[in-house]
Amino acid sequence: MPLPTNPLQMVHLGPRKKRPRQMGASMVCPPHDIKFQDLALYILEKKMGTTRRAFLMELARRKGFRVEDELSDSITHIVAENNSGSEVLEWLQGQNLKASSQLELLDVSWLIESMAAGRPVETTGKHQLVKRDYSASPNPELQKTPPLVIKKISQYACQRRTTLNNCNQIFTDAFEVLAENYEFRENEVFCLAFMRAASVLKSLPFTIISMKDTEGIPCLEDKVKCVIEEIIEDGESSEVKAVLNDERYQSFKLFTSVFGVGLKTSEKWFRMGYRTLNKIKLDKTLKFTPMQKAGFLYYEDLVSCVTRAEAEAVCMLVKEAVWAFLPEAFVTMTGGFRRGKKIGHDVDFLITSPGSTDEDEEQLLPKVINLWERKRVDSGKCSQQEGKTWKAIRVDLVMCPYERRAFALLGWTGSRFERDLRRYATHERKMILDNHALYDKTKKIFLKAESEEEIFAHLGLDYIEPWERNA
Ligand code: UTP
Ligand code: MG
Numbered sequence: 164m165p166l167p168t169n170p171l172q173m174v175h176l177g178p179r180k181k182r183p184r185q186m187g188a189s190m191v192c193p194p195h196d197i198k199f200q201d202l203a204l205y206i207l208e209k210k211m212g213t214t215r216r217a218f219l220m221e222l223a224r225r226k227g228f229r230v231e232d233e234l235s236d237s238i239t240h241i242v243a244e245n246n247s248g249s250e251v252l253e254w255l256q257g258q259n260l261k262a263s264s265q266l267e268l269l270d271v272s273w274l275i276e277s278m279a280a281g282r283p284v285e286t287t288g289k290h291q292l293v294k295r296d297y298s299a300s301p302n303p304e305l306q307k308t309p310p311l312v313i314k315k316i317s318q319y320a321c322q323r324r325t326t327l328n329n330c331n332q333i334f335t336d337a338f339e340v341l342a343e344n345y346e347f348r349e350n351e352v353f354c355l356a357f358m359r360a361a362s363v364l365k366s367l368p369f370t371i372i373s374m375k376d377t378e379g380i381p382c383l384e385d386k387v388k389c390v391i392e393e394i395i396e397d398g399e400s401s402e403v404k405a406v407l408n409d410e411r412y413q414s415f416k417l418f419t420s421v422f423g424v425g426l427k428t429s430e431k432w433f434r435m436g437y438r439t440l441n442k443i444k445l446d447k448t449l450k451f452t453p454m455q456k457a458g459f460l461y462y463e464d465l466v467s468c469v470t471r472a473e474a475e476a477v478c479m480l481v482k483e484a485v486w487a488f489l490p491e492a493f494v495t496m497t498g499g500f501r502r503g504k505k506i507g508h509d510v511d512f513l514i515t516s517p518g519s520t521d522e523d524e525e526q527l528l529p530k531v532i533n534l535w536e537r538k539r540v541d542s543g544k545c546s547q548q549e550g551k552t553w554k555a556i557r558v559d560l561v562m563c564p565y566e567r568r569a570f571a572l573l574g575w576t577g578s579r580f581e582r583d584l585r586r587y588a589t590h591e592r593k594m595i596l597d598n599h600a601l602y603d604k605t606k607k608i609f610l611k612a613e614s615e616e617e618i619f620a621h622l623g624l625d626y627i628e629p630w631e632r633n634a
Contacts, residue, residue, distance in 0.1 A: 169329040172358055184345040190406070194224075195224045195225055195227065196227060197227060197228070197229045198226075198227030198228075198282075199227060199228055199229065199282070199283055200229070201239070202229060202239050202240055202283055203229050203231055203237050203238050203239045203240070204223060204228055204229060204231065204238070204239075204240045204241075204242060204274070205230070205231055205233075205234050205240070205241050205242070206219055206220055206223075206230065206237045206241075206242045206243075206274075207241060207242065207243040207244075207246065207251065207254070209243070209246060209250075209254060210243070210245040210246050211243070211245065211246060211271075212246040215244070219242075219271070219274065221487045222231075222277060222278060223274060226277075226278045226281060227281075228274075228277070228278075228283070228440070234258055235260075236260055236261045238266065239266065239267065240266070240267045240269055240273075241255070241266060241267070241268050241269065241275045241490075242269050242270070242271055242273065243268070243269070243270065243271065243292060244262060244270070244271040246292065247292065247369060247370070247371075247372045247373060247375070247376050248268065248291075248292040248293045248294075248330075248367075248368065248369020248370060248376075249367075249369050249371075249376040249378075250374075250375070250376070251268050251292050251293065252268070252293060252368075252369065255268070267286055268290070268291065268292045268293040269286060269290045269291060269292060270289075270290050270291075270292055272289070272290055273286055273290035276290075276459055276475075280436070284427065291367045292369060293368045294328055294330050294368055294369070308582070314365070316363065316367075316379070316380055316381055317381070318359075318363075318381040318382055318407070319583045319584075319586065319587045319591075320362050320363075320366070320578075320579050320580045320582075320583035320584075320632075320634035321523065321580055321583045321584040321587050321622075321624060322364070322587070322624065322625075322630040323366035323634065324366065324627060324628075325362070325365050325366040325578075325631060325632065325633045325634040326630060326631055327502075327503055327504065327630070327633050328632060329364075329365045330367055330368065330369055330371055331364040331367055331371055332368040333394060334360075334361075334364050334371065334390070334391055334394055335361040335365055337390055337394060337403045338358070338360050338361040338364070338387070338390070339357070339358075339361050339398075340355040340403050340406055340407065341353075341357045341390070341402065341403060341406060342354045342355075342356075342357035342358045342361065343401075343412075343416075344406045344409070345357065346410050346426075347411065347412060347416075347426065347429070348411075349424060349426065353386070355538075356382075356384050356386060356387060357387065358579065359382040359579075360382050360384070360387040361382055362382070362579045362583075362634040363381060363382045363383070363508045364380075364634065365633065365634060367380070371391065371395070372395065373395065374388070374392055374395065375399065377391060390402060390403070399418050405607040410438070411433060413438075414429070414432075414433050414437070414438055415429045417432065417438075417439075417440060418432055418433070418437075418440075418443075420462075420466055421455060421457035421458040421459060421462060422454055422455070422457060422458030422461070422465050422557065423438065423451075423452055423453075423454025423456075423457065423458045424455055424458060428455075440459070440462070444459055452622070457555075461555035463617055464554045464555035464556070465555060465556075465557060467554075468506040468507065468508065468557050469506060469507045469508065469509065469510055469557075470505070470506055471500065471505055471506070473510075473554070473556060474496065474500050474507065474510045476561075477510045477556055477558055478494070478496055478512070481512050481514075481531075481558070481560070482494045483496055484531045484534050484535065485514055485531060487518060487526065487532070487534065488523075488526075488527055488530050489514075489516045489523060489527060490516055491516050491517055491518065491519075492513055492515065492516035492519075493514070493515050493516065493568070493569030494513075494514050495512065495513045495514075495572060496510065496511065496512055496513065497513045497561075497572060497575035497576050497577070498510070498511030498559070498575060498576065498577055499511075499563050499577070499578075501576045501629045502576060502577075502578060502630055502632055502633050503630035503633070504633070508557065509557035509558060509559055510556060510557070510558050510559070511558075511559040511561070511577075511584065512558065512559065512560050512561065513561050513563065513571050513572055513575050514527065514560060514562045514563075515562070515563050515564070515565050515566070515567075515571070516565060517565045518565070519564070519565065521564075524562050524563075525565060527562050528560055531560065559575075561575055563598075563599070566611070567599050567600065568614055569612040569613060569614050569617065569618055570596075570598055570599050570600055570601065570612065570618065571598050571599065572595070572615060573598075573615045573618055574597065574599075575598065576629050576632060577632075578632050578633055578634050579634040580627070580632040580633075580634040581632075583634065584596060584622070585597070587622065587624070588601070588622055592622055592623065593605050594610075594621075594622065596618075596622075601618060601621055601622075603621075
C-alpha cells in the first residue's frame with residue numbers, strides 16, 4: 164500500500180485513522196468520513212503555497228469534505244486564495260479538463276465559512292471568483308449549471324453573452340458617465356470607446372481587481388485603462404468626479420431628461436444661460452414641440468422608471484386595443500423588458516399580424532391612438548394632475564409586416580448588442596442587417612428568416628438569448 168505523500172496529512176491522522184489510505188492515479192481516498200458526497204474540492208496551490216494548502220486540505224477533510232489531491236473531471240469546486248477570477252480561469256484553461264460546466268470557482272472564504280458552519284454554505288457572489296448567475300434564464304437547466312465560458316473574448320458584443328449580472332459595475336458606471344459626457348460634447352470617438360469598454364466589461368464573468376486581469380480583453384484603449392487603474396487604486400475616478408460636478412454635464416443631463424429634448428435643444432438652452440427647467444418653462448419666447456410639451460407636463464411620471472408590473476399592465480392595454488382592429492395580431496414586449504430588465508424608461512412593443520395588408524399595417528397605429536384618445540376624453544382624465552390616480556408612461560409601438568417580424572424583433576430587443584450585430588454583419592460577413600431585412604452583398608440576395616435563431620444562423624453566429632444581450 165503506498166504511503167500518503169503529504170507529511171502534514173501523516174502528522175494529523177492520529178487516532179481518527181480508520182483504514183489505510185489508498186492512492187489512485189489522480190486522487191487520494193481520505194481517511195476521514197465524507198459527509199458531503201456531492202462535493203469534490205480541489206484547492207489551488209498557486210499563490211497559496213504548499214504548506215497552507217496542505218493545512219486547509221487536512222482541515223477540510225476532517226470536517227467531512229472530500230478534498231482531492233489532483234484536479235480531475237470529478238471535481239465540483241475549486242478553491243483559491245489571492246487569485247482573481249481571470250487568473251483562475253487562465254490557469255484552468257491550461258488544465259485540459261473535459262467538462263468544466265459544473266465547476267464552481269470559489270474564494271477560500273467559502274471554504275473557511277463552510278468549515279466553521281460544519282457544512283458547505285451556499286455559494287454567493289462574494290465567494291464566486293467567476294460568477295455565473297443565470298437566474299434570469301428561463302431555462303431551469305441553465306439556472307443550475309450555466310456554462311463556464313473560457314474563450315477568447317470577442318470585440319463584438321454579438322459574440323459575447325451579457326447577462327444583467329454585472330461583476331464590474333464600479334467600472335461600467337464610471338465609463339457610462341464619461342461616455343455620456345463625450346456624447347454631450349459631440350466627441351463620438353471617445354464616447355464610443357467608453358461605451359464599448361463598458362459593454363465588454365459587462366460580459367466578464369469575473370471582477371477586475373488588478374491591471375493584470377485586463378490583459379487579453381478587447382476594446383480597452385489606453386484612456387480607458389487609465390480610468391480602470393485609478394479606480395483600482397483609489398476606488399474612484401477623478402475624471403468622473405470632475406464630470407459629475409461639471410455645470411455643462413449637469414445641465415445637459417437635466418435638459419435631456421425632458422422627453423423630446425435632445426442635444427441641439429440642450430445646447431441652445433445652455434448657451435442662453437439656463438440651468439433649471441423651471442426658468443425654461445416660464446420663458447414665453449421659447450417654442451416647444453408637442454413632444455417637449457408632453458415632456459414638461461408629465462415630467463415627474465416620465466423620469467420615474469417604469470416597473471415590470473407597470474409594463475405588464477400596459478401590455479394588457481396594448482393587446483386589448485390592437486386586437487380590437489386586428490384580432491390575429493401578435494403583440495410582443497421588446498426592448499429592455501424582453502432582455503429581462505426589471506425597470507425601463509419606456510415600454511416597447513412589436514405588433515405583427517399574419518395576413519395583414521399594407522393598409523392594415525399603415526392604419527393600425529393611428530387607429531389605436533385614436534381609440535385611446537377617445538377613452539381618455541371620455542374618462543375625463545385629460546391633463547388633470549391634482550390628486551391623479553394614473554401615471555404617464557412612454558410606450559413605443561412598432562408595427563411590421565409578418566414576414567419581417569424576426570428582423571424587427573431582433574432589432575427592437577436592442578441594446579449595444581444590436582449595433583454590434585450590424586457591425587459584425589458588415590465587416591465579417593459582407594451582409595447588411597437592419598430592423599427589416601438581411602442582405603447578402605456577395606450573393607446579392609435578401610436572406611429570409613422566420614425566427615431570430617435563423618438570423619444568427621445566417622450570420623454564422625451562436626444564438627444569444629435576449630437575456631444575454633444586455634451589452
Ligand atoms: P429603448 O431606447 O427603449 O432602449 O430602445 P431599451 O433597451 O428598451 O432600454 P430602456 O429600459 O427603455 O431604457 C429599445 C431598442 O429599440 C431599438 C434599439 O435597438 C433599442 O435598443 N430602436 C430604438 C431602434 O431600432 N430604433 C429606434 O429609433 C429606437
Ligand atoms: Mg425601452
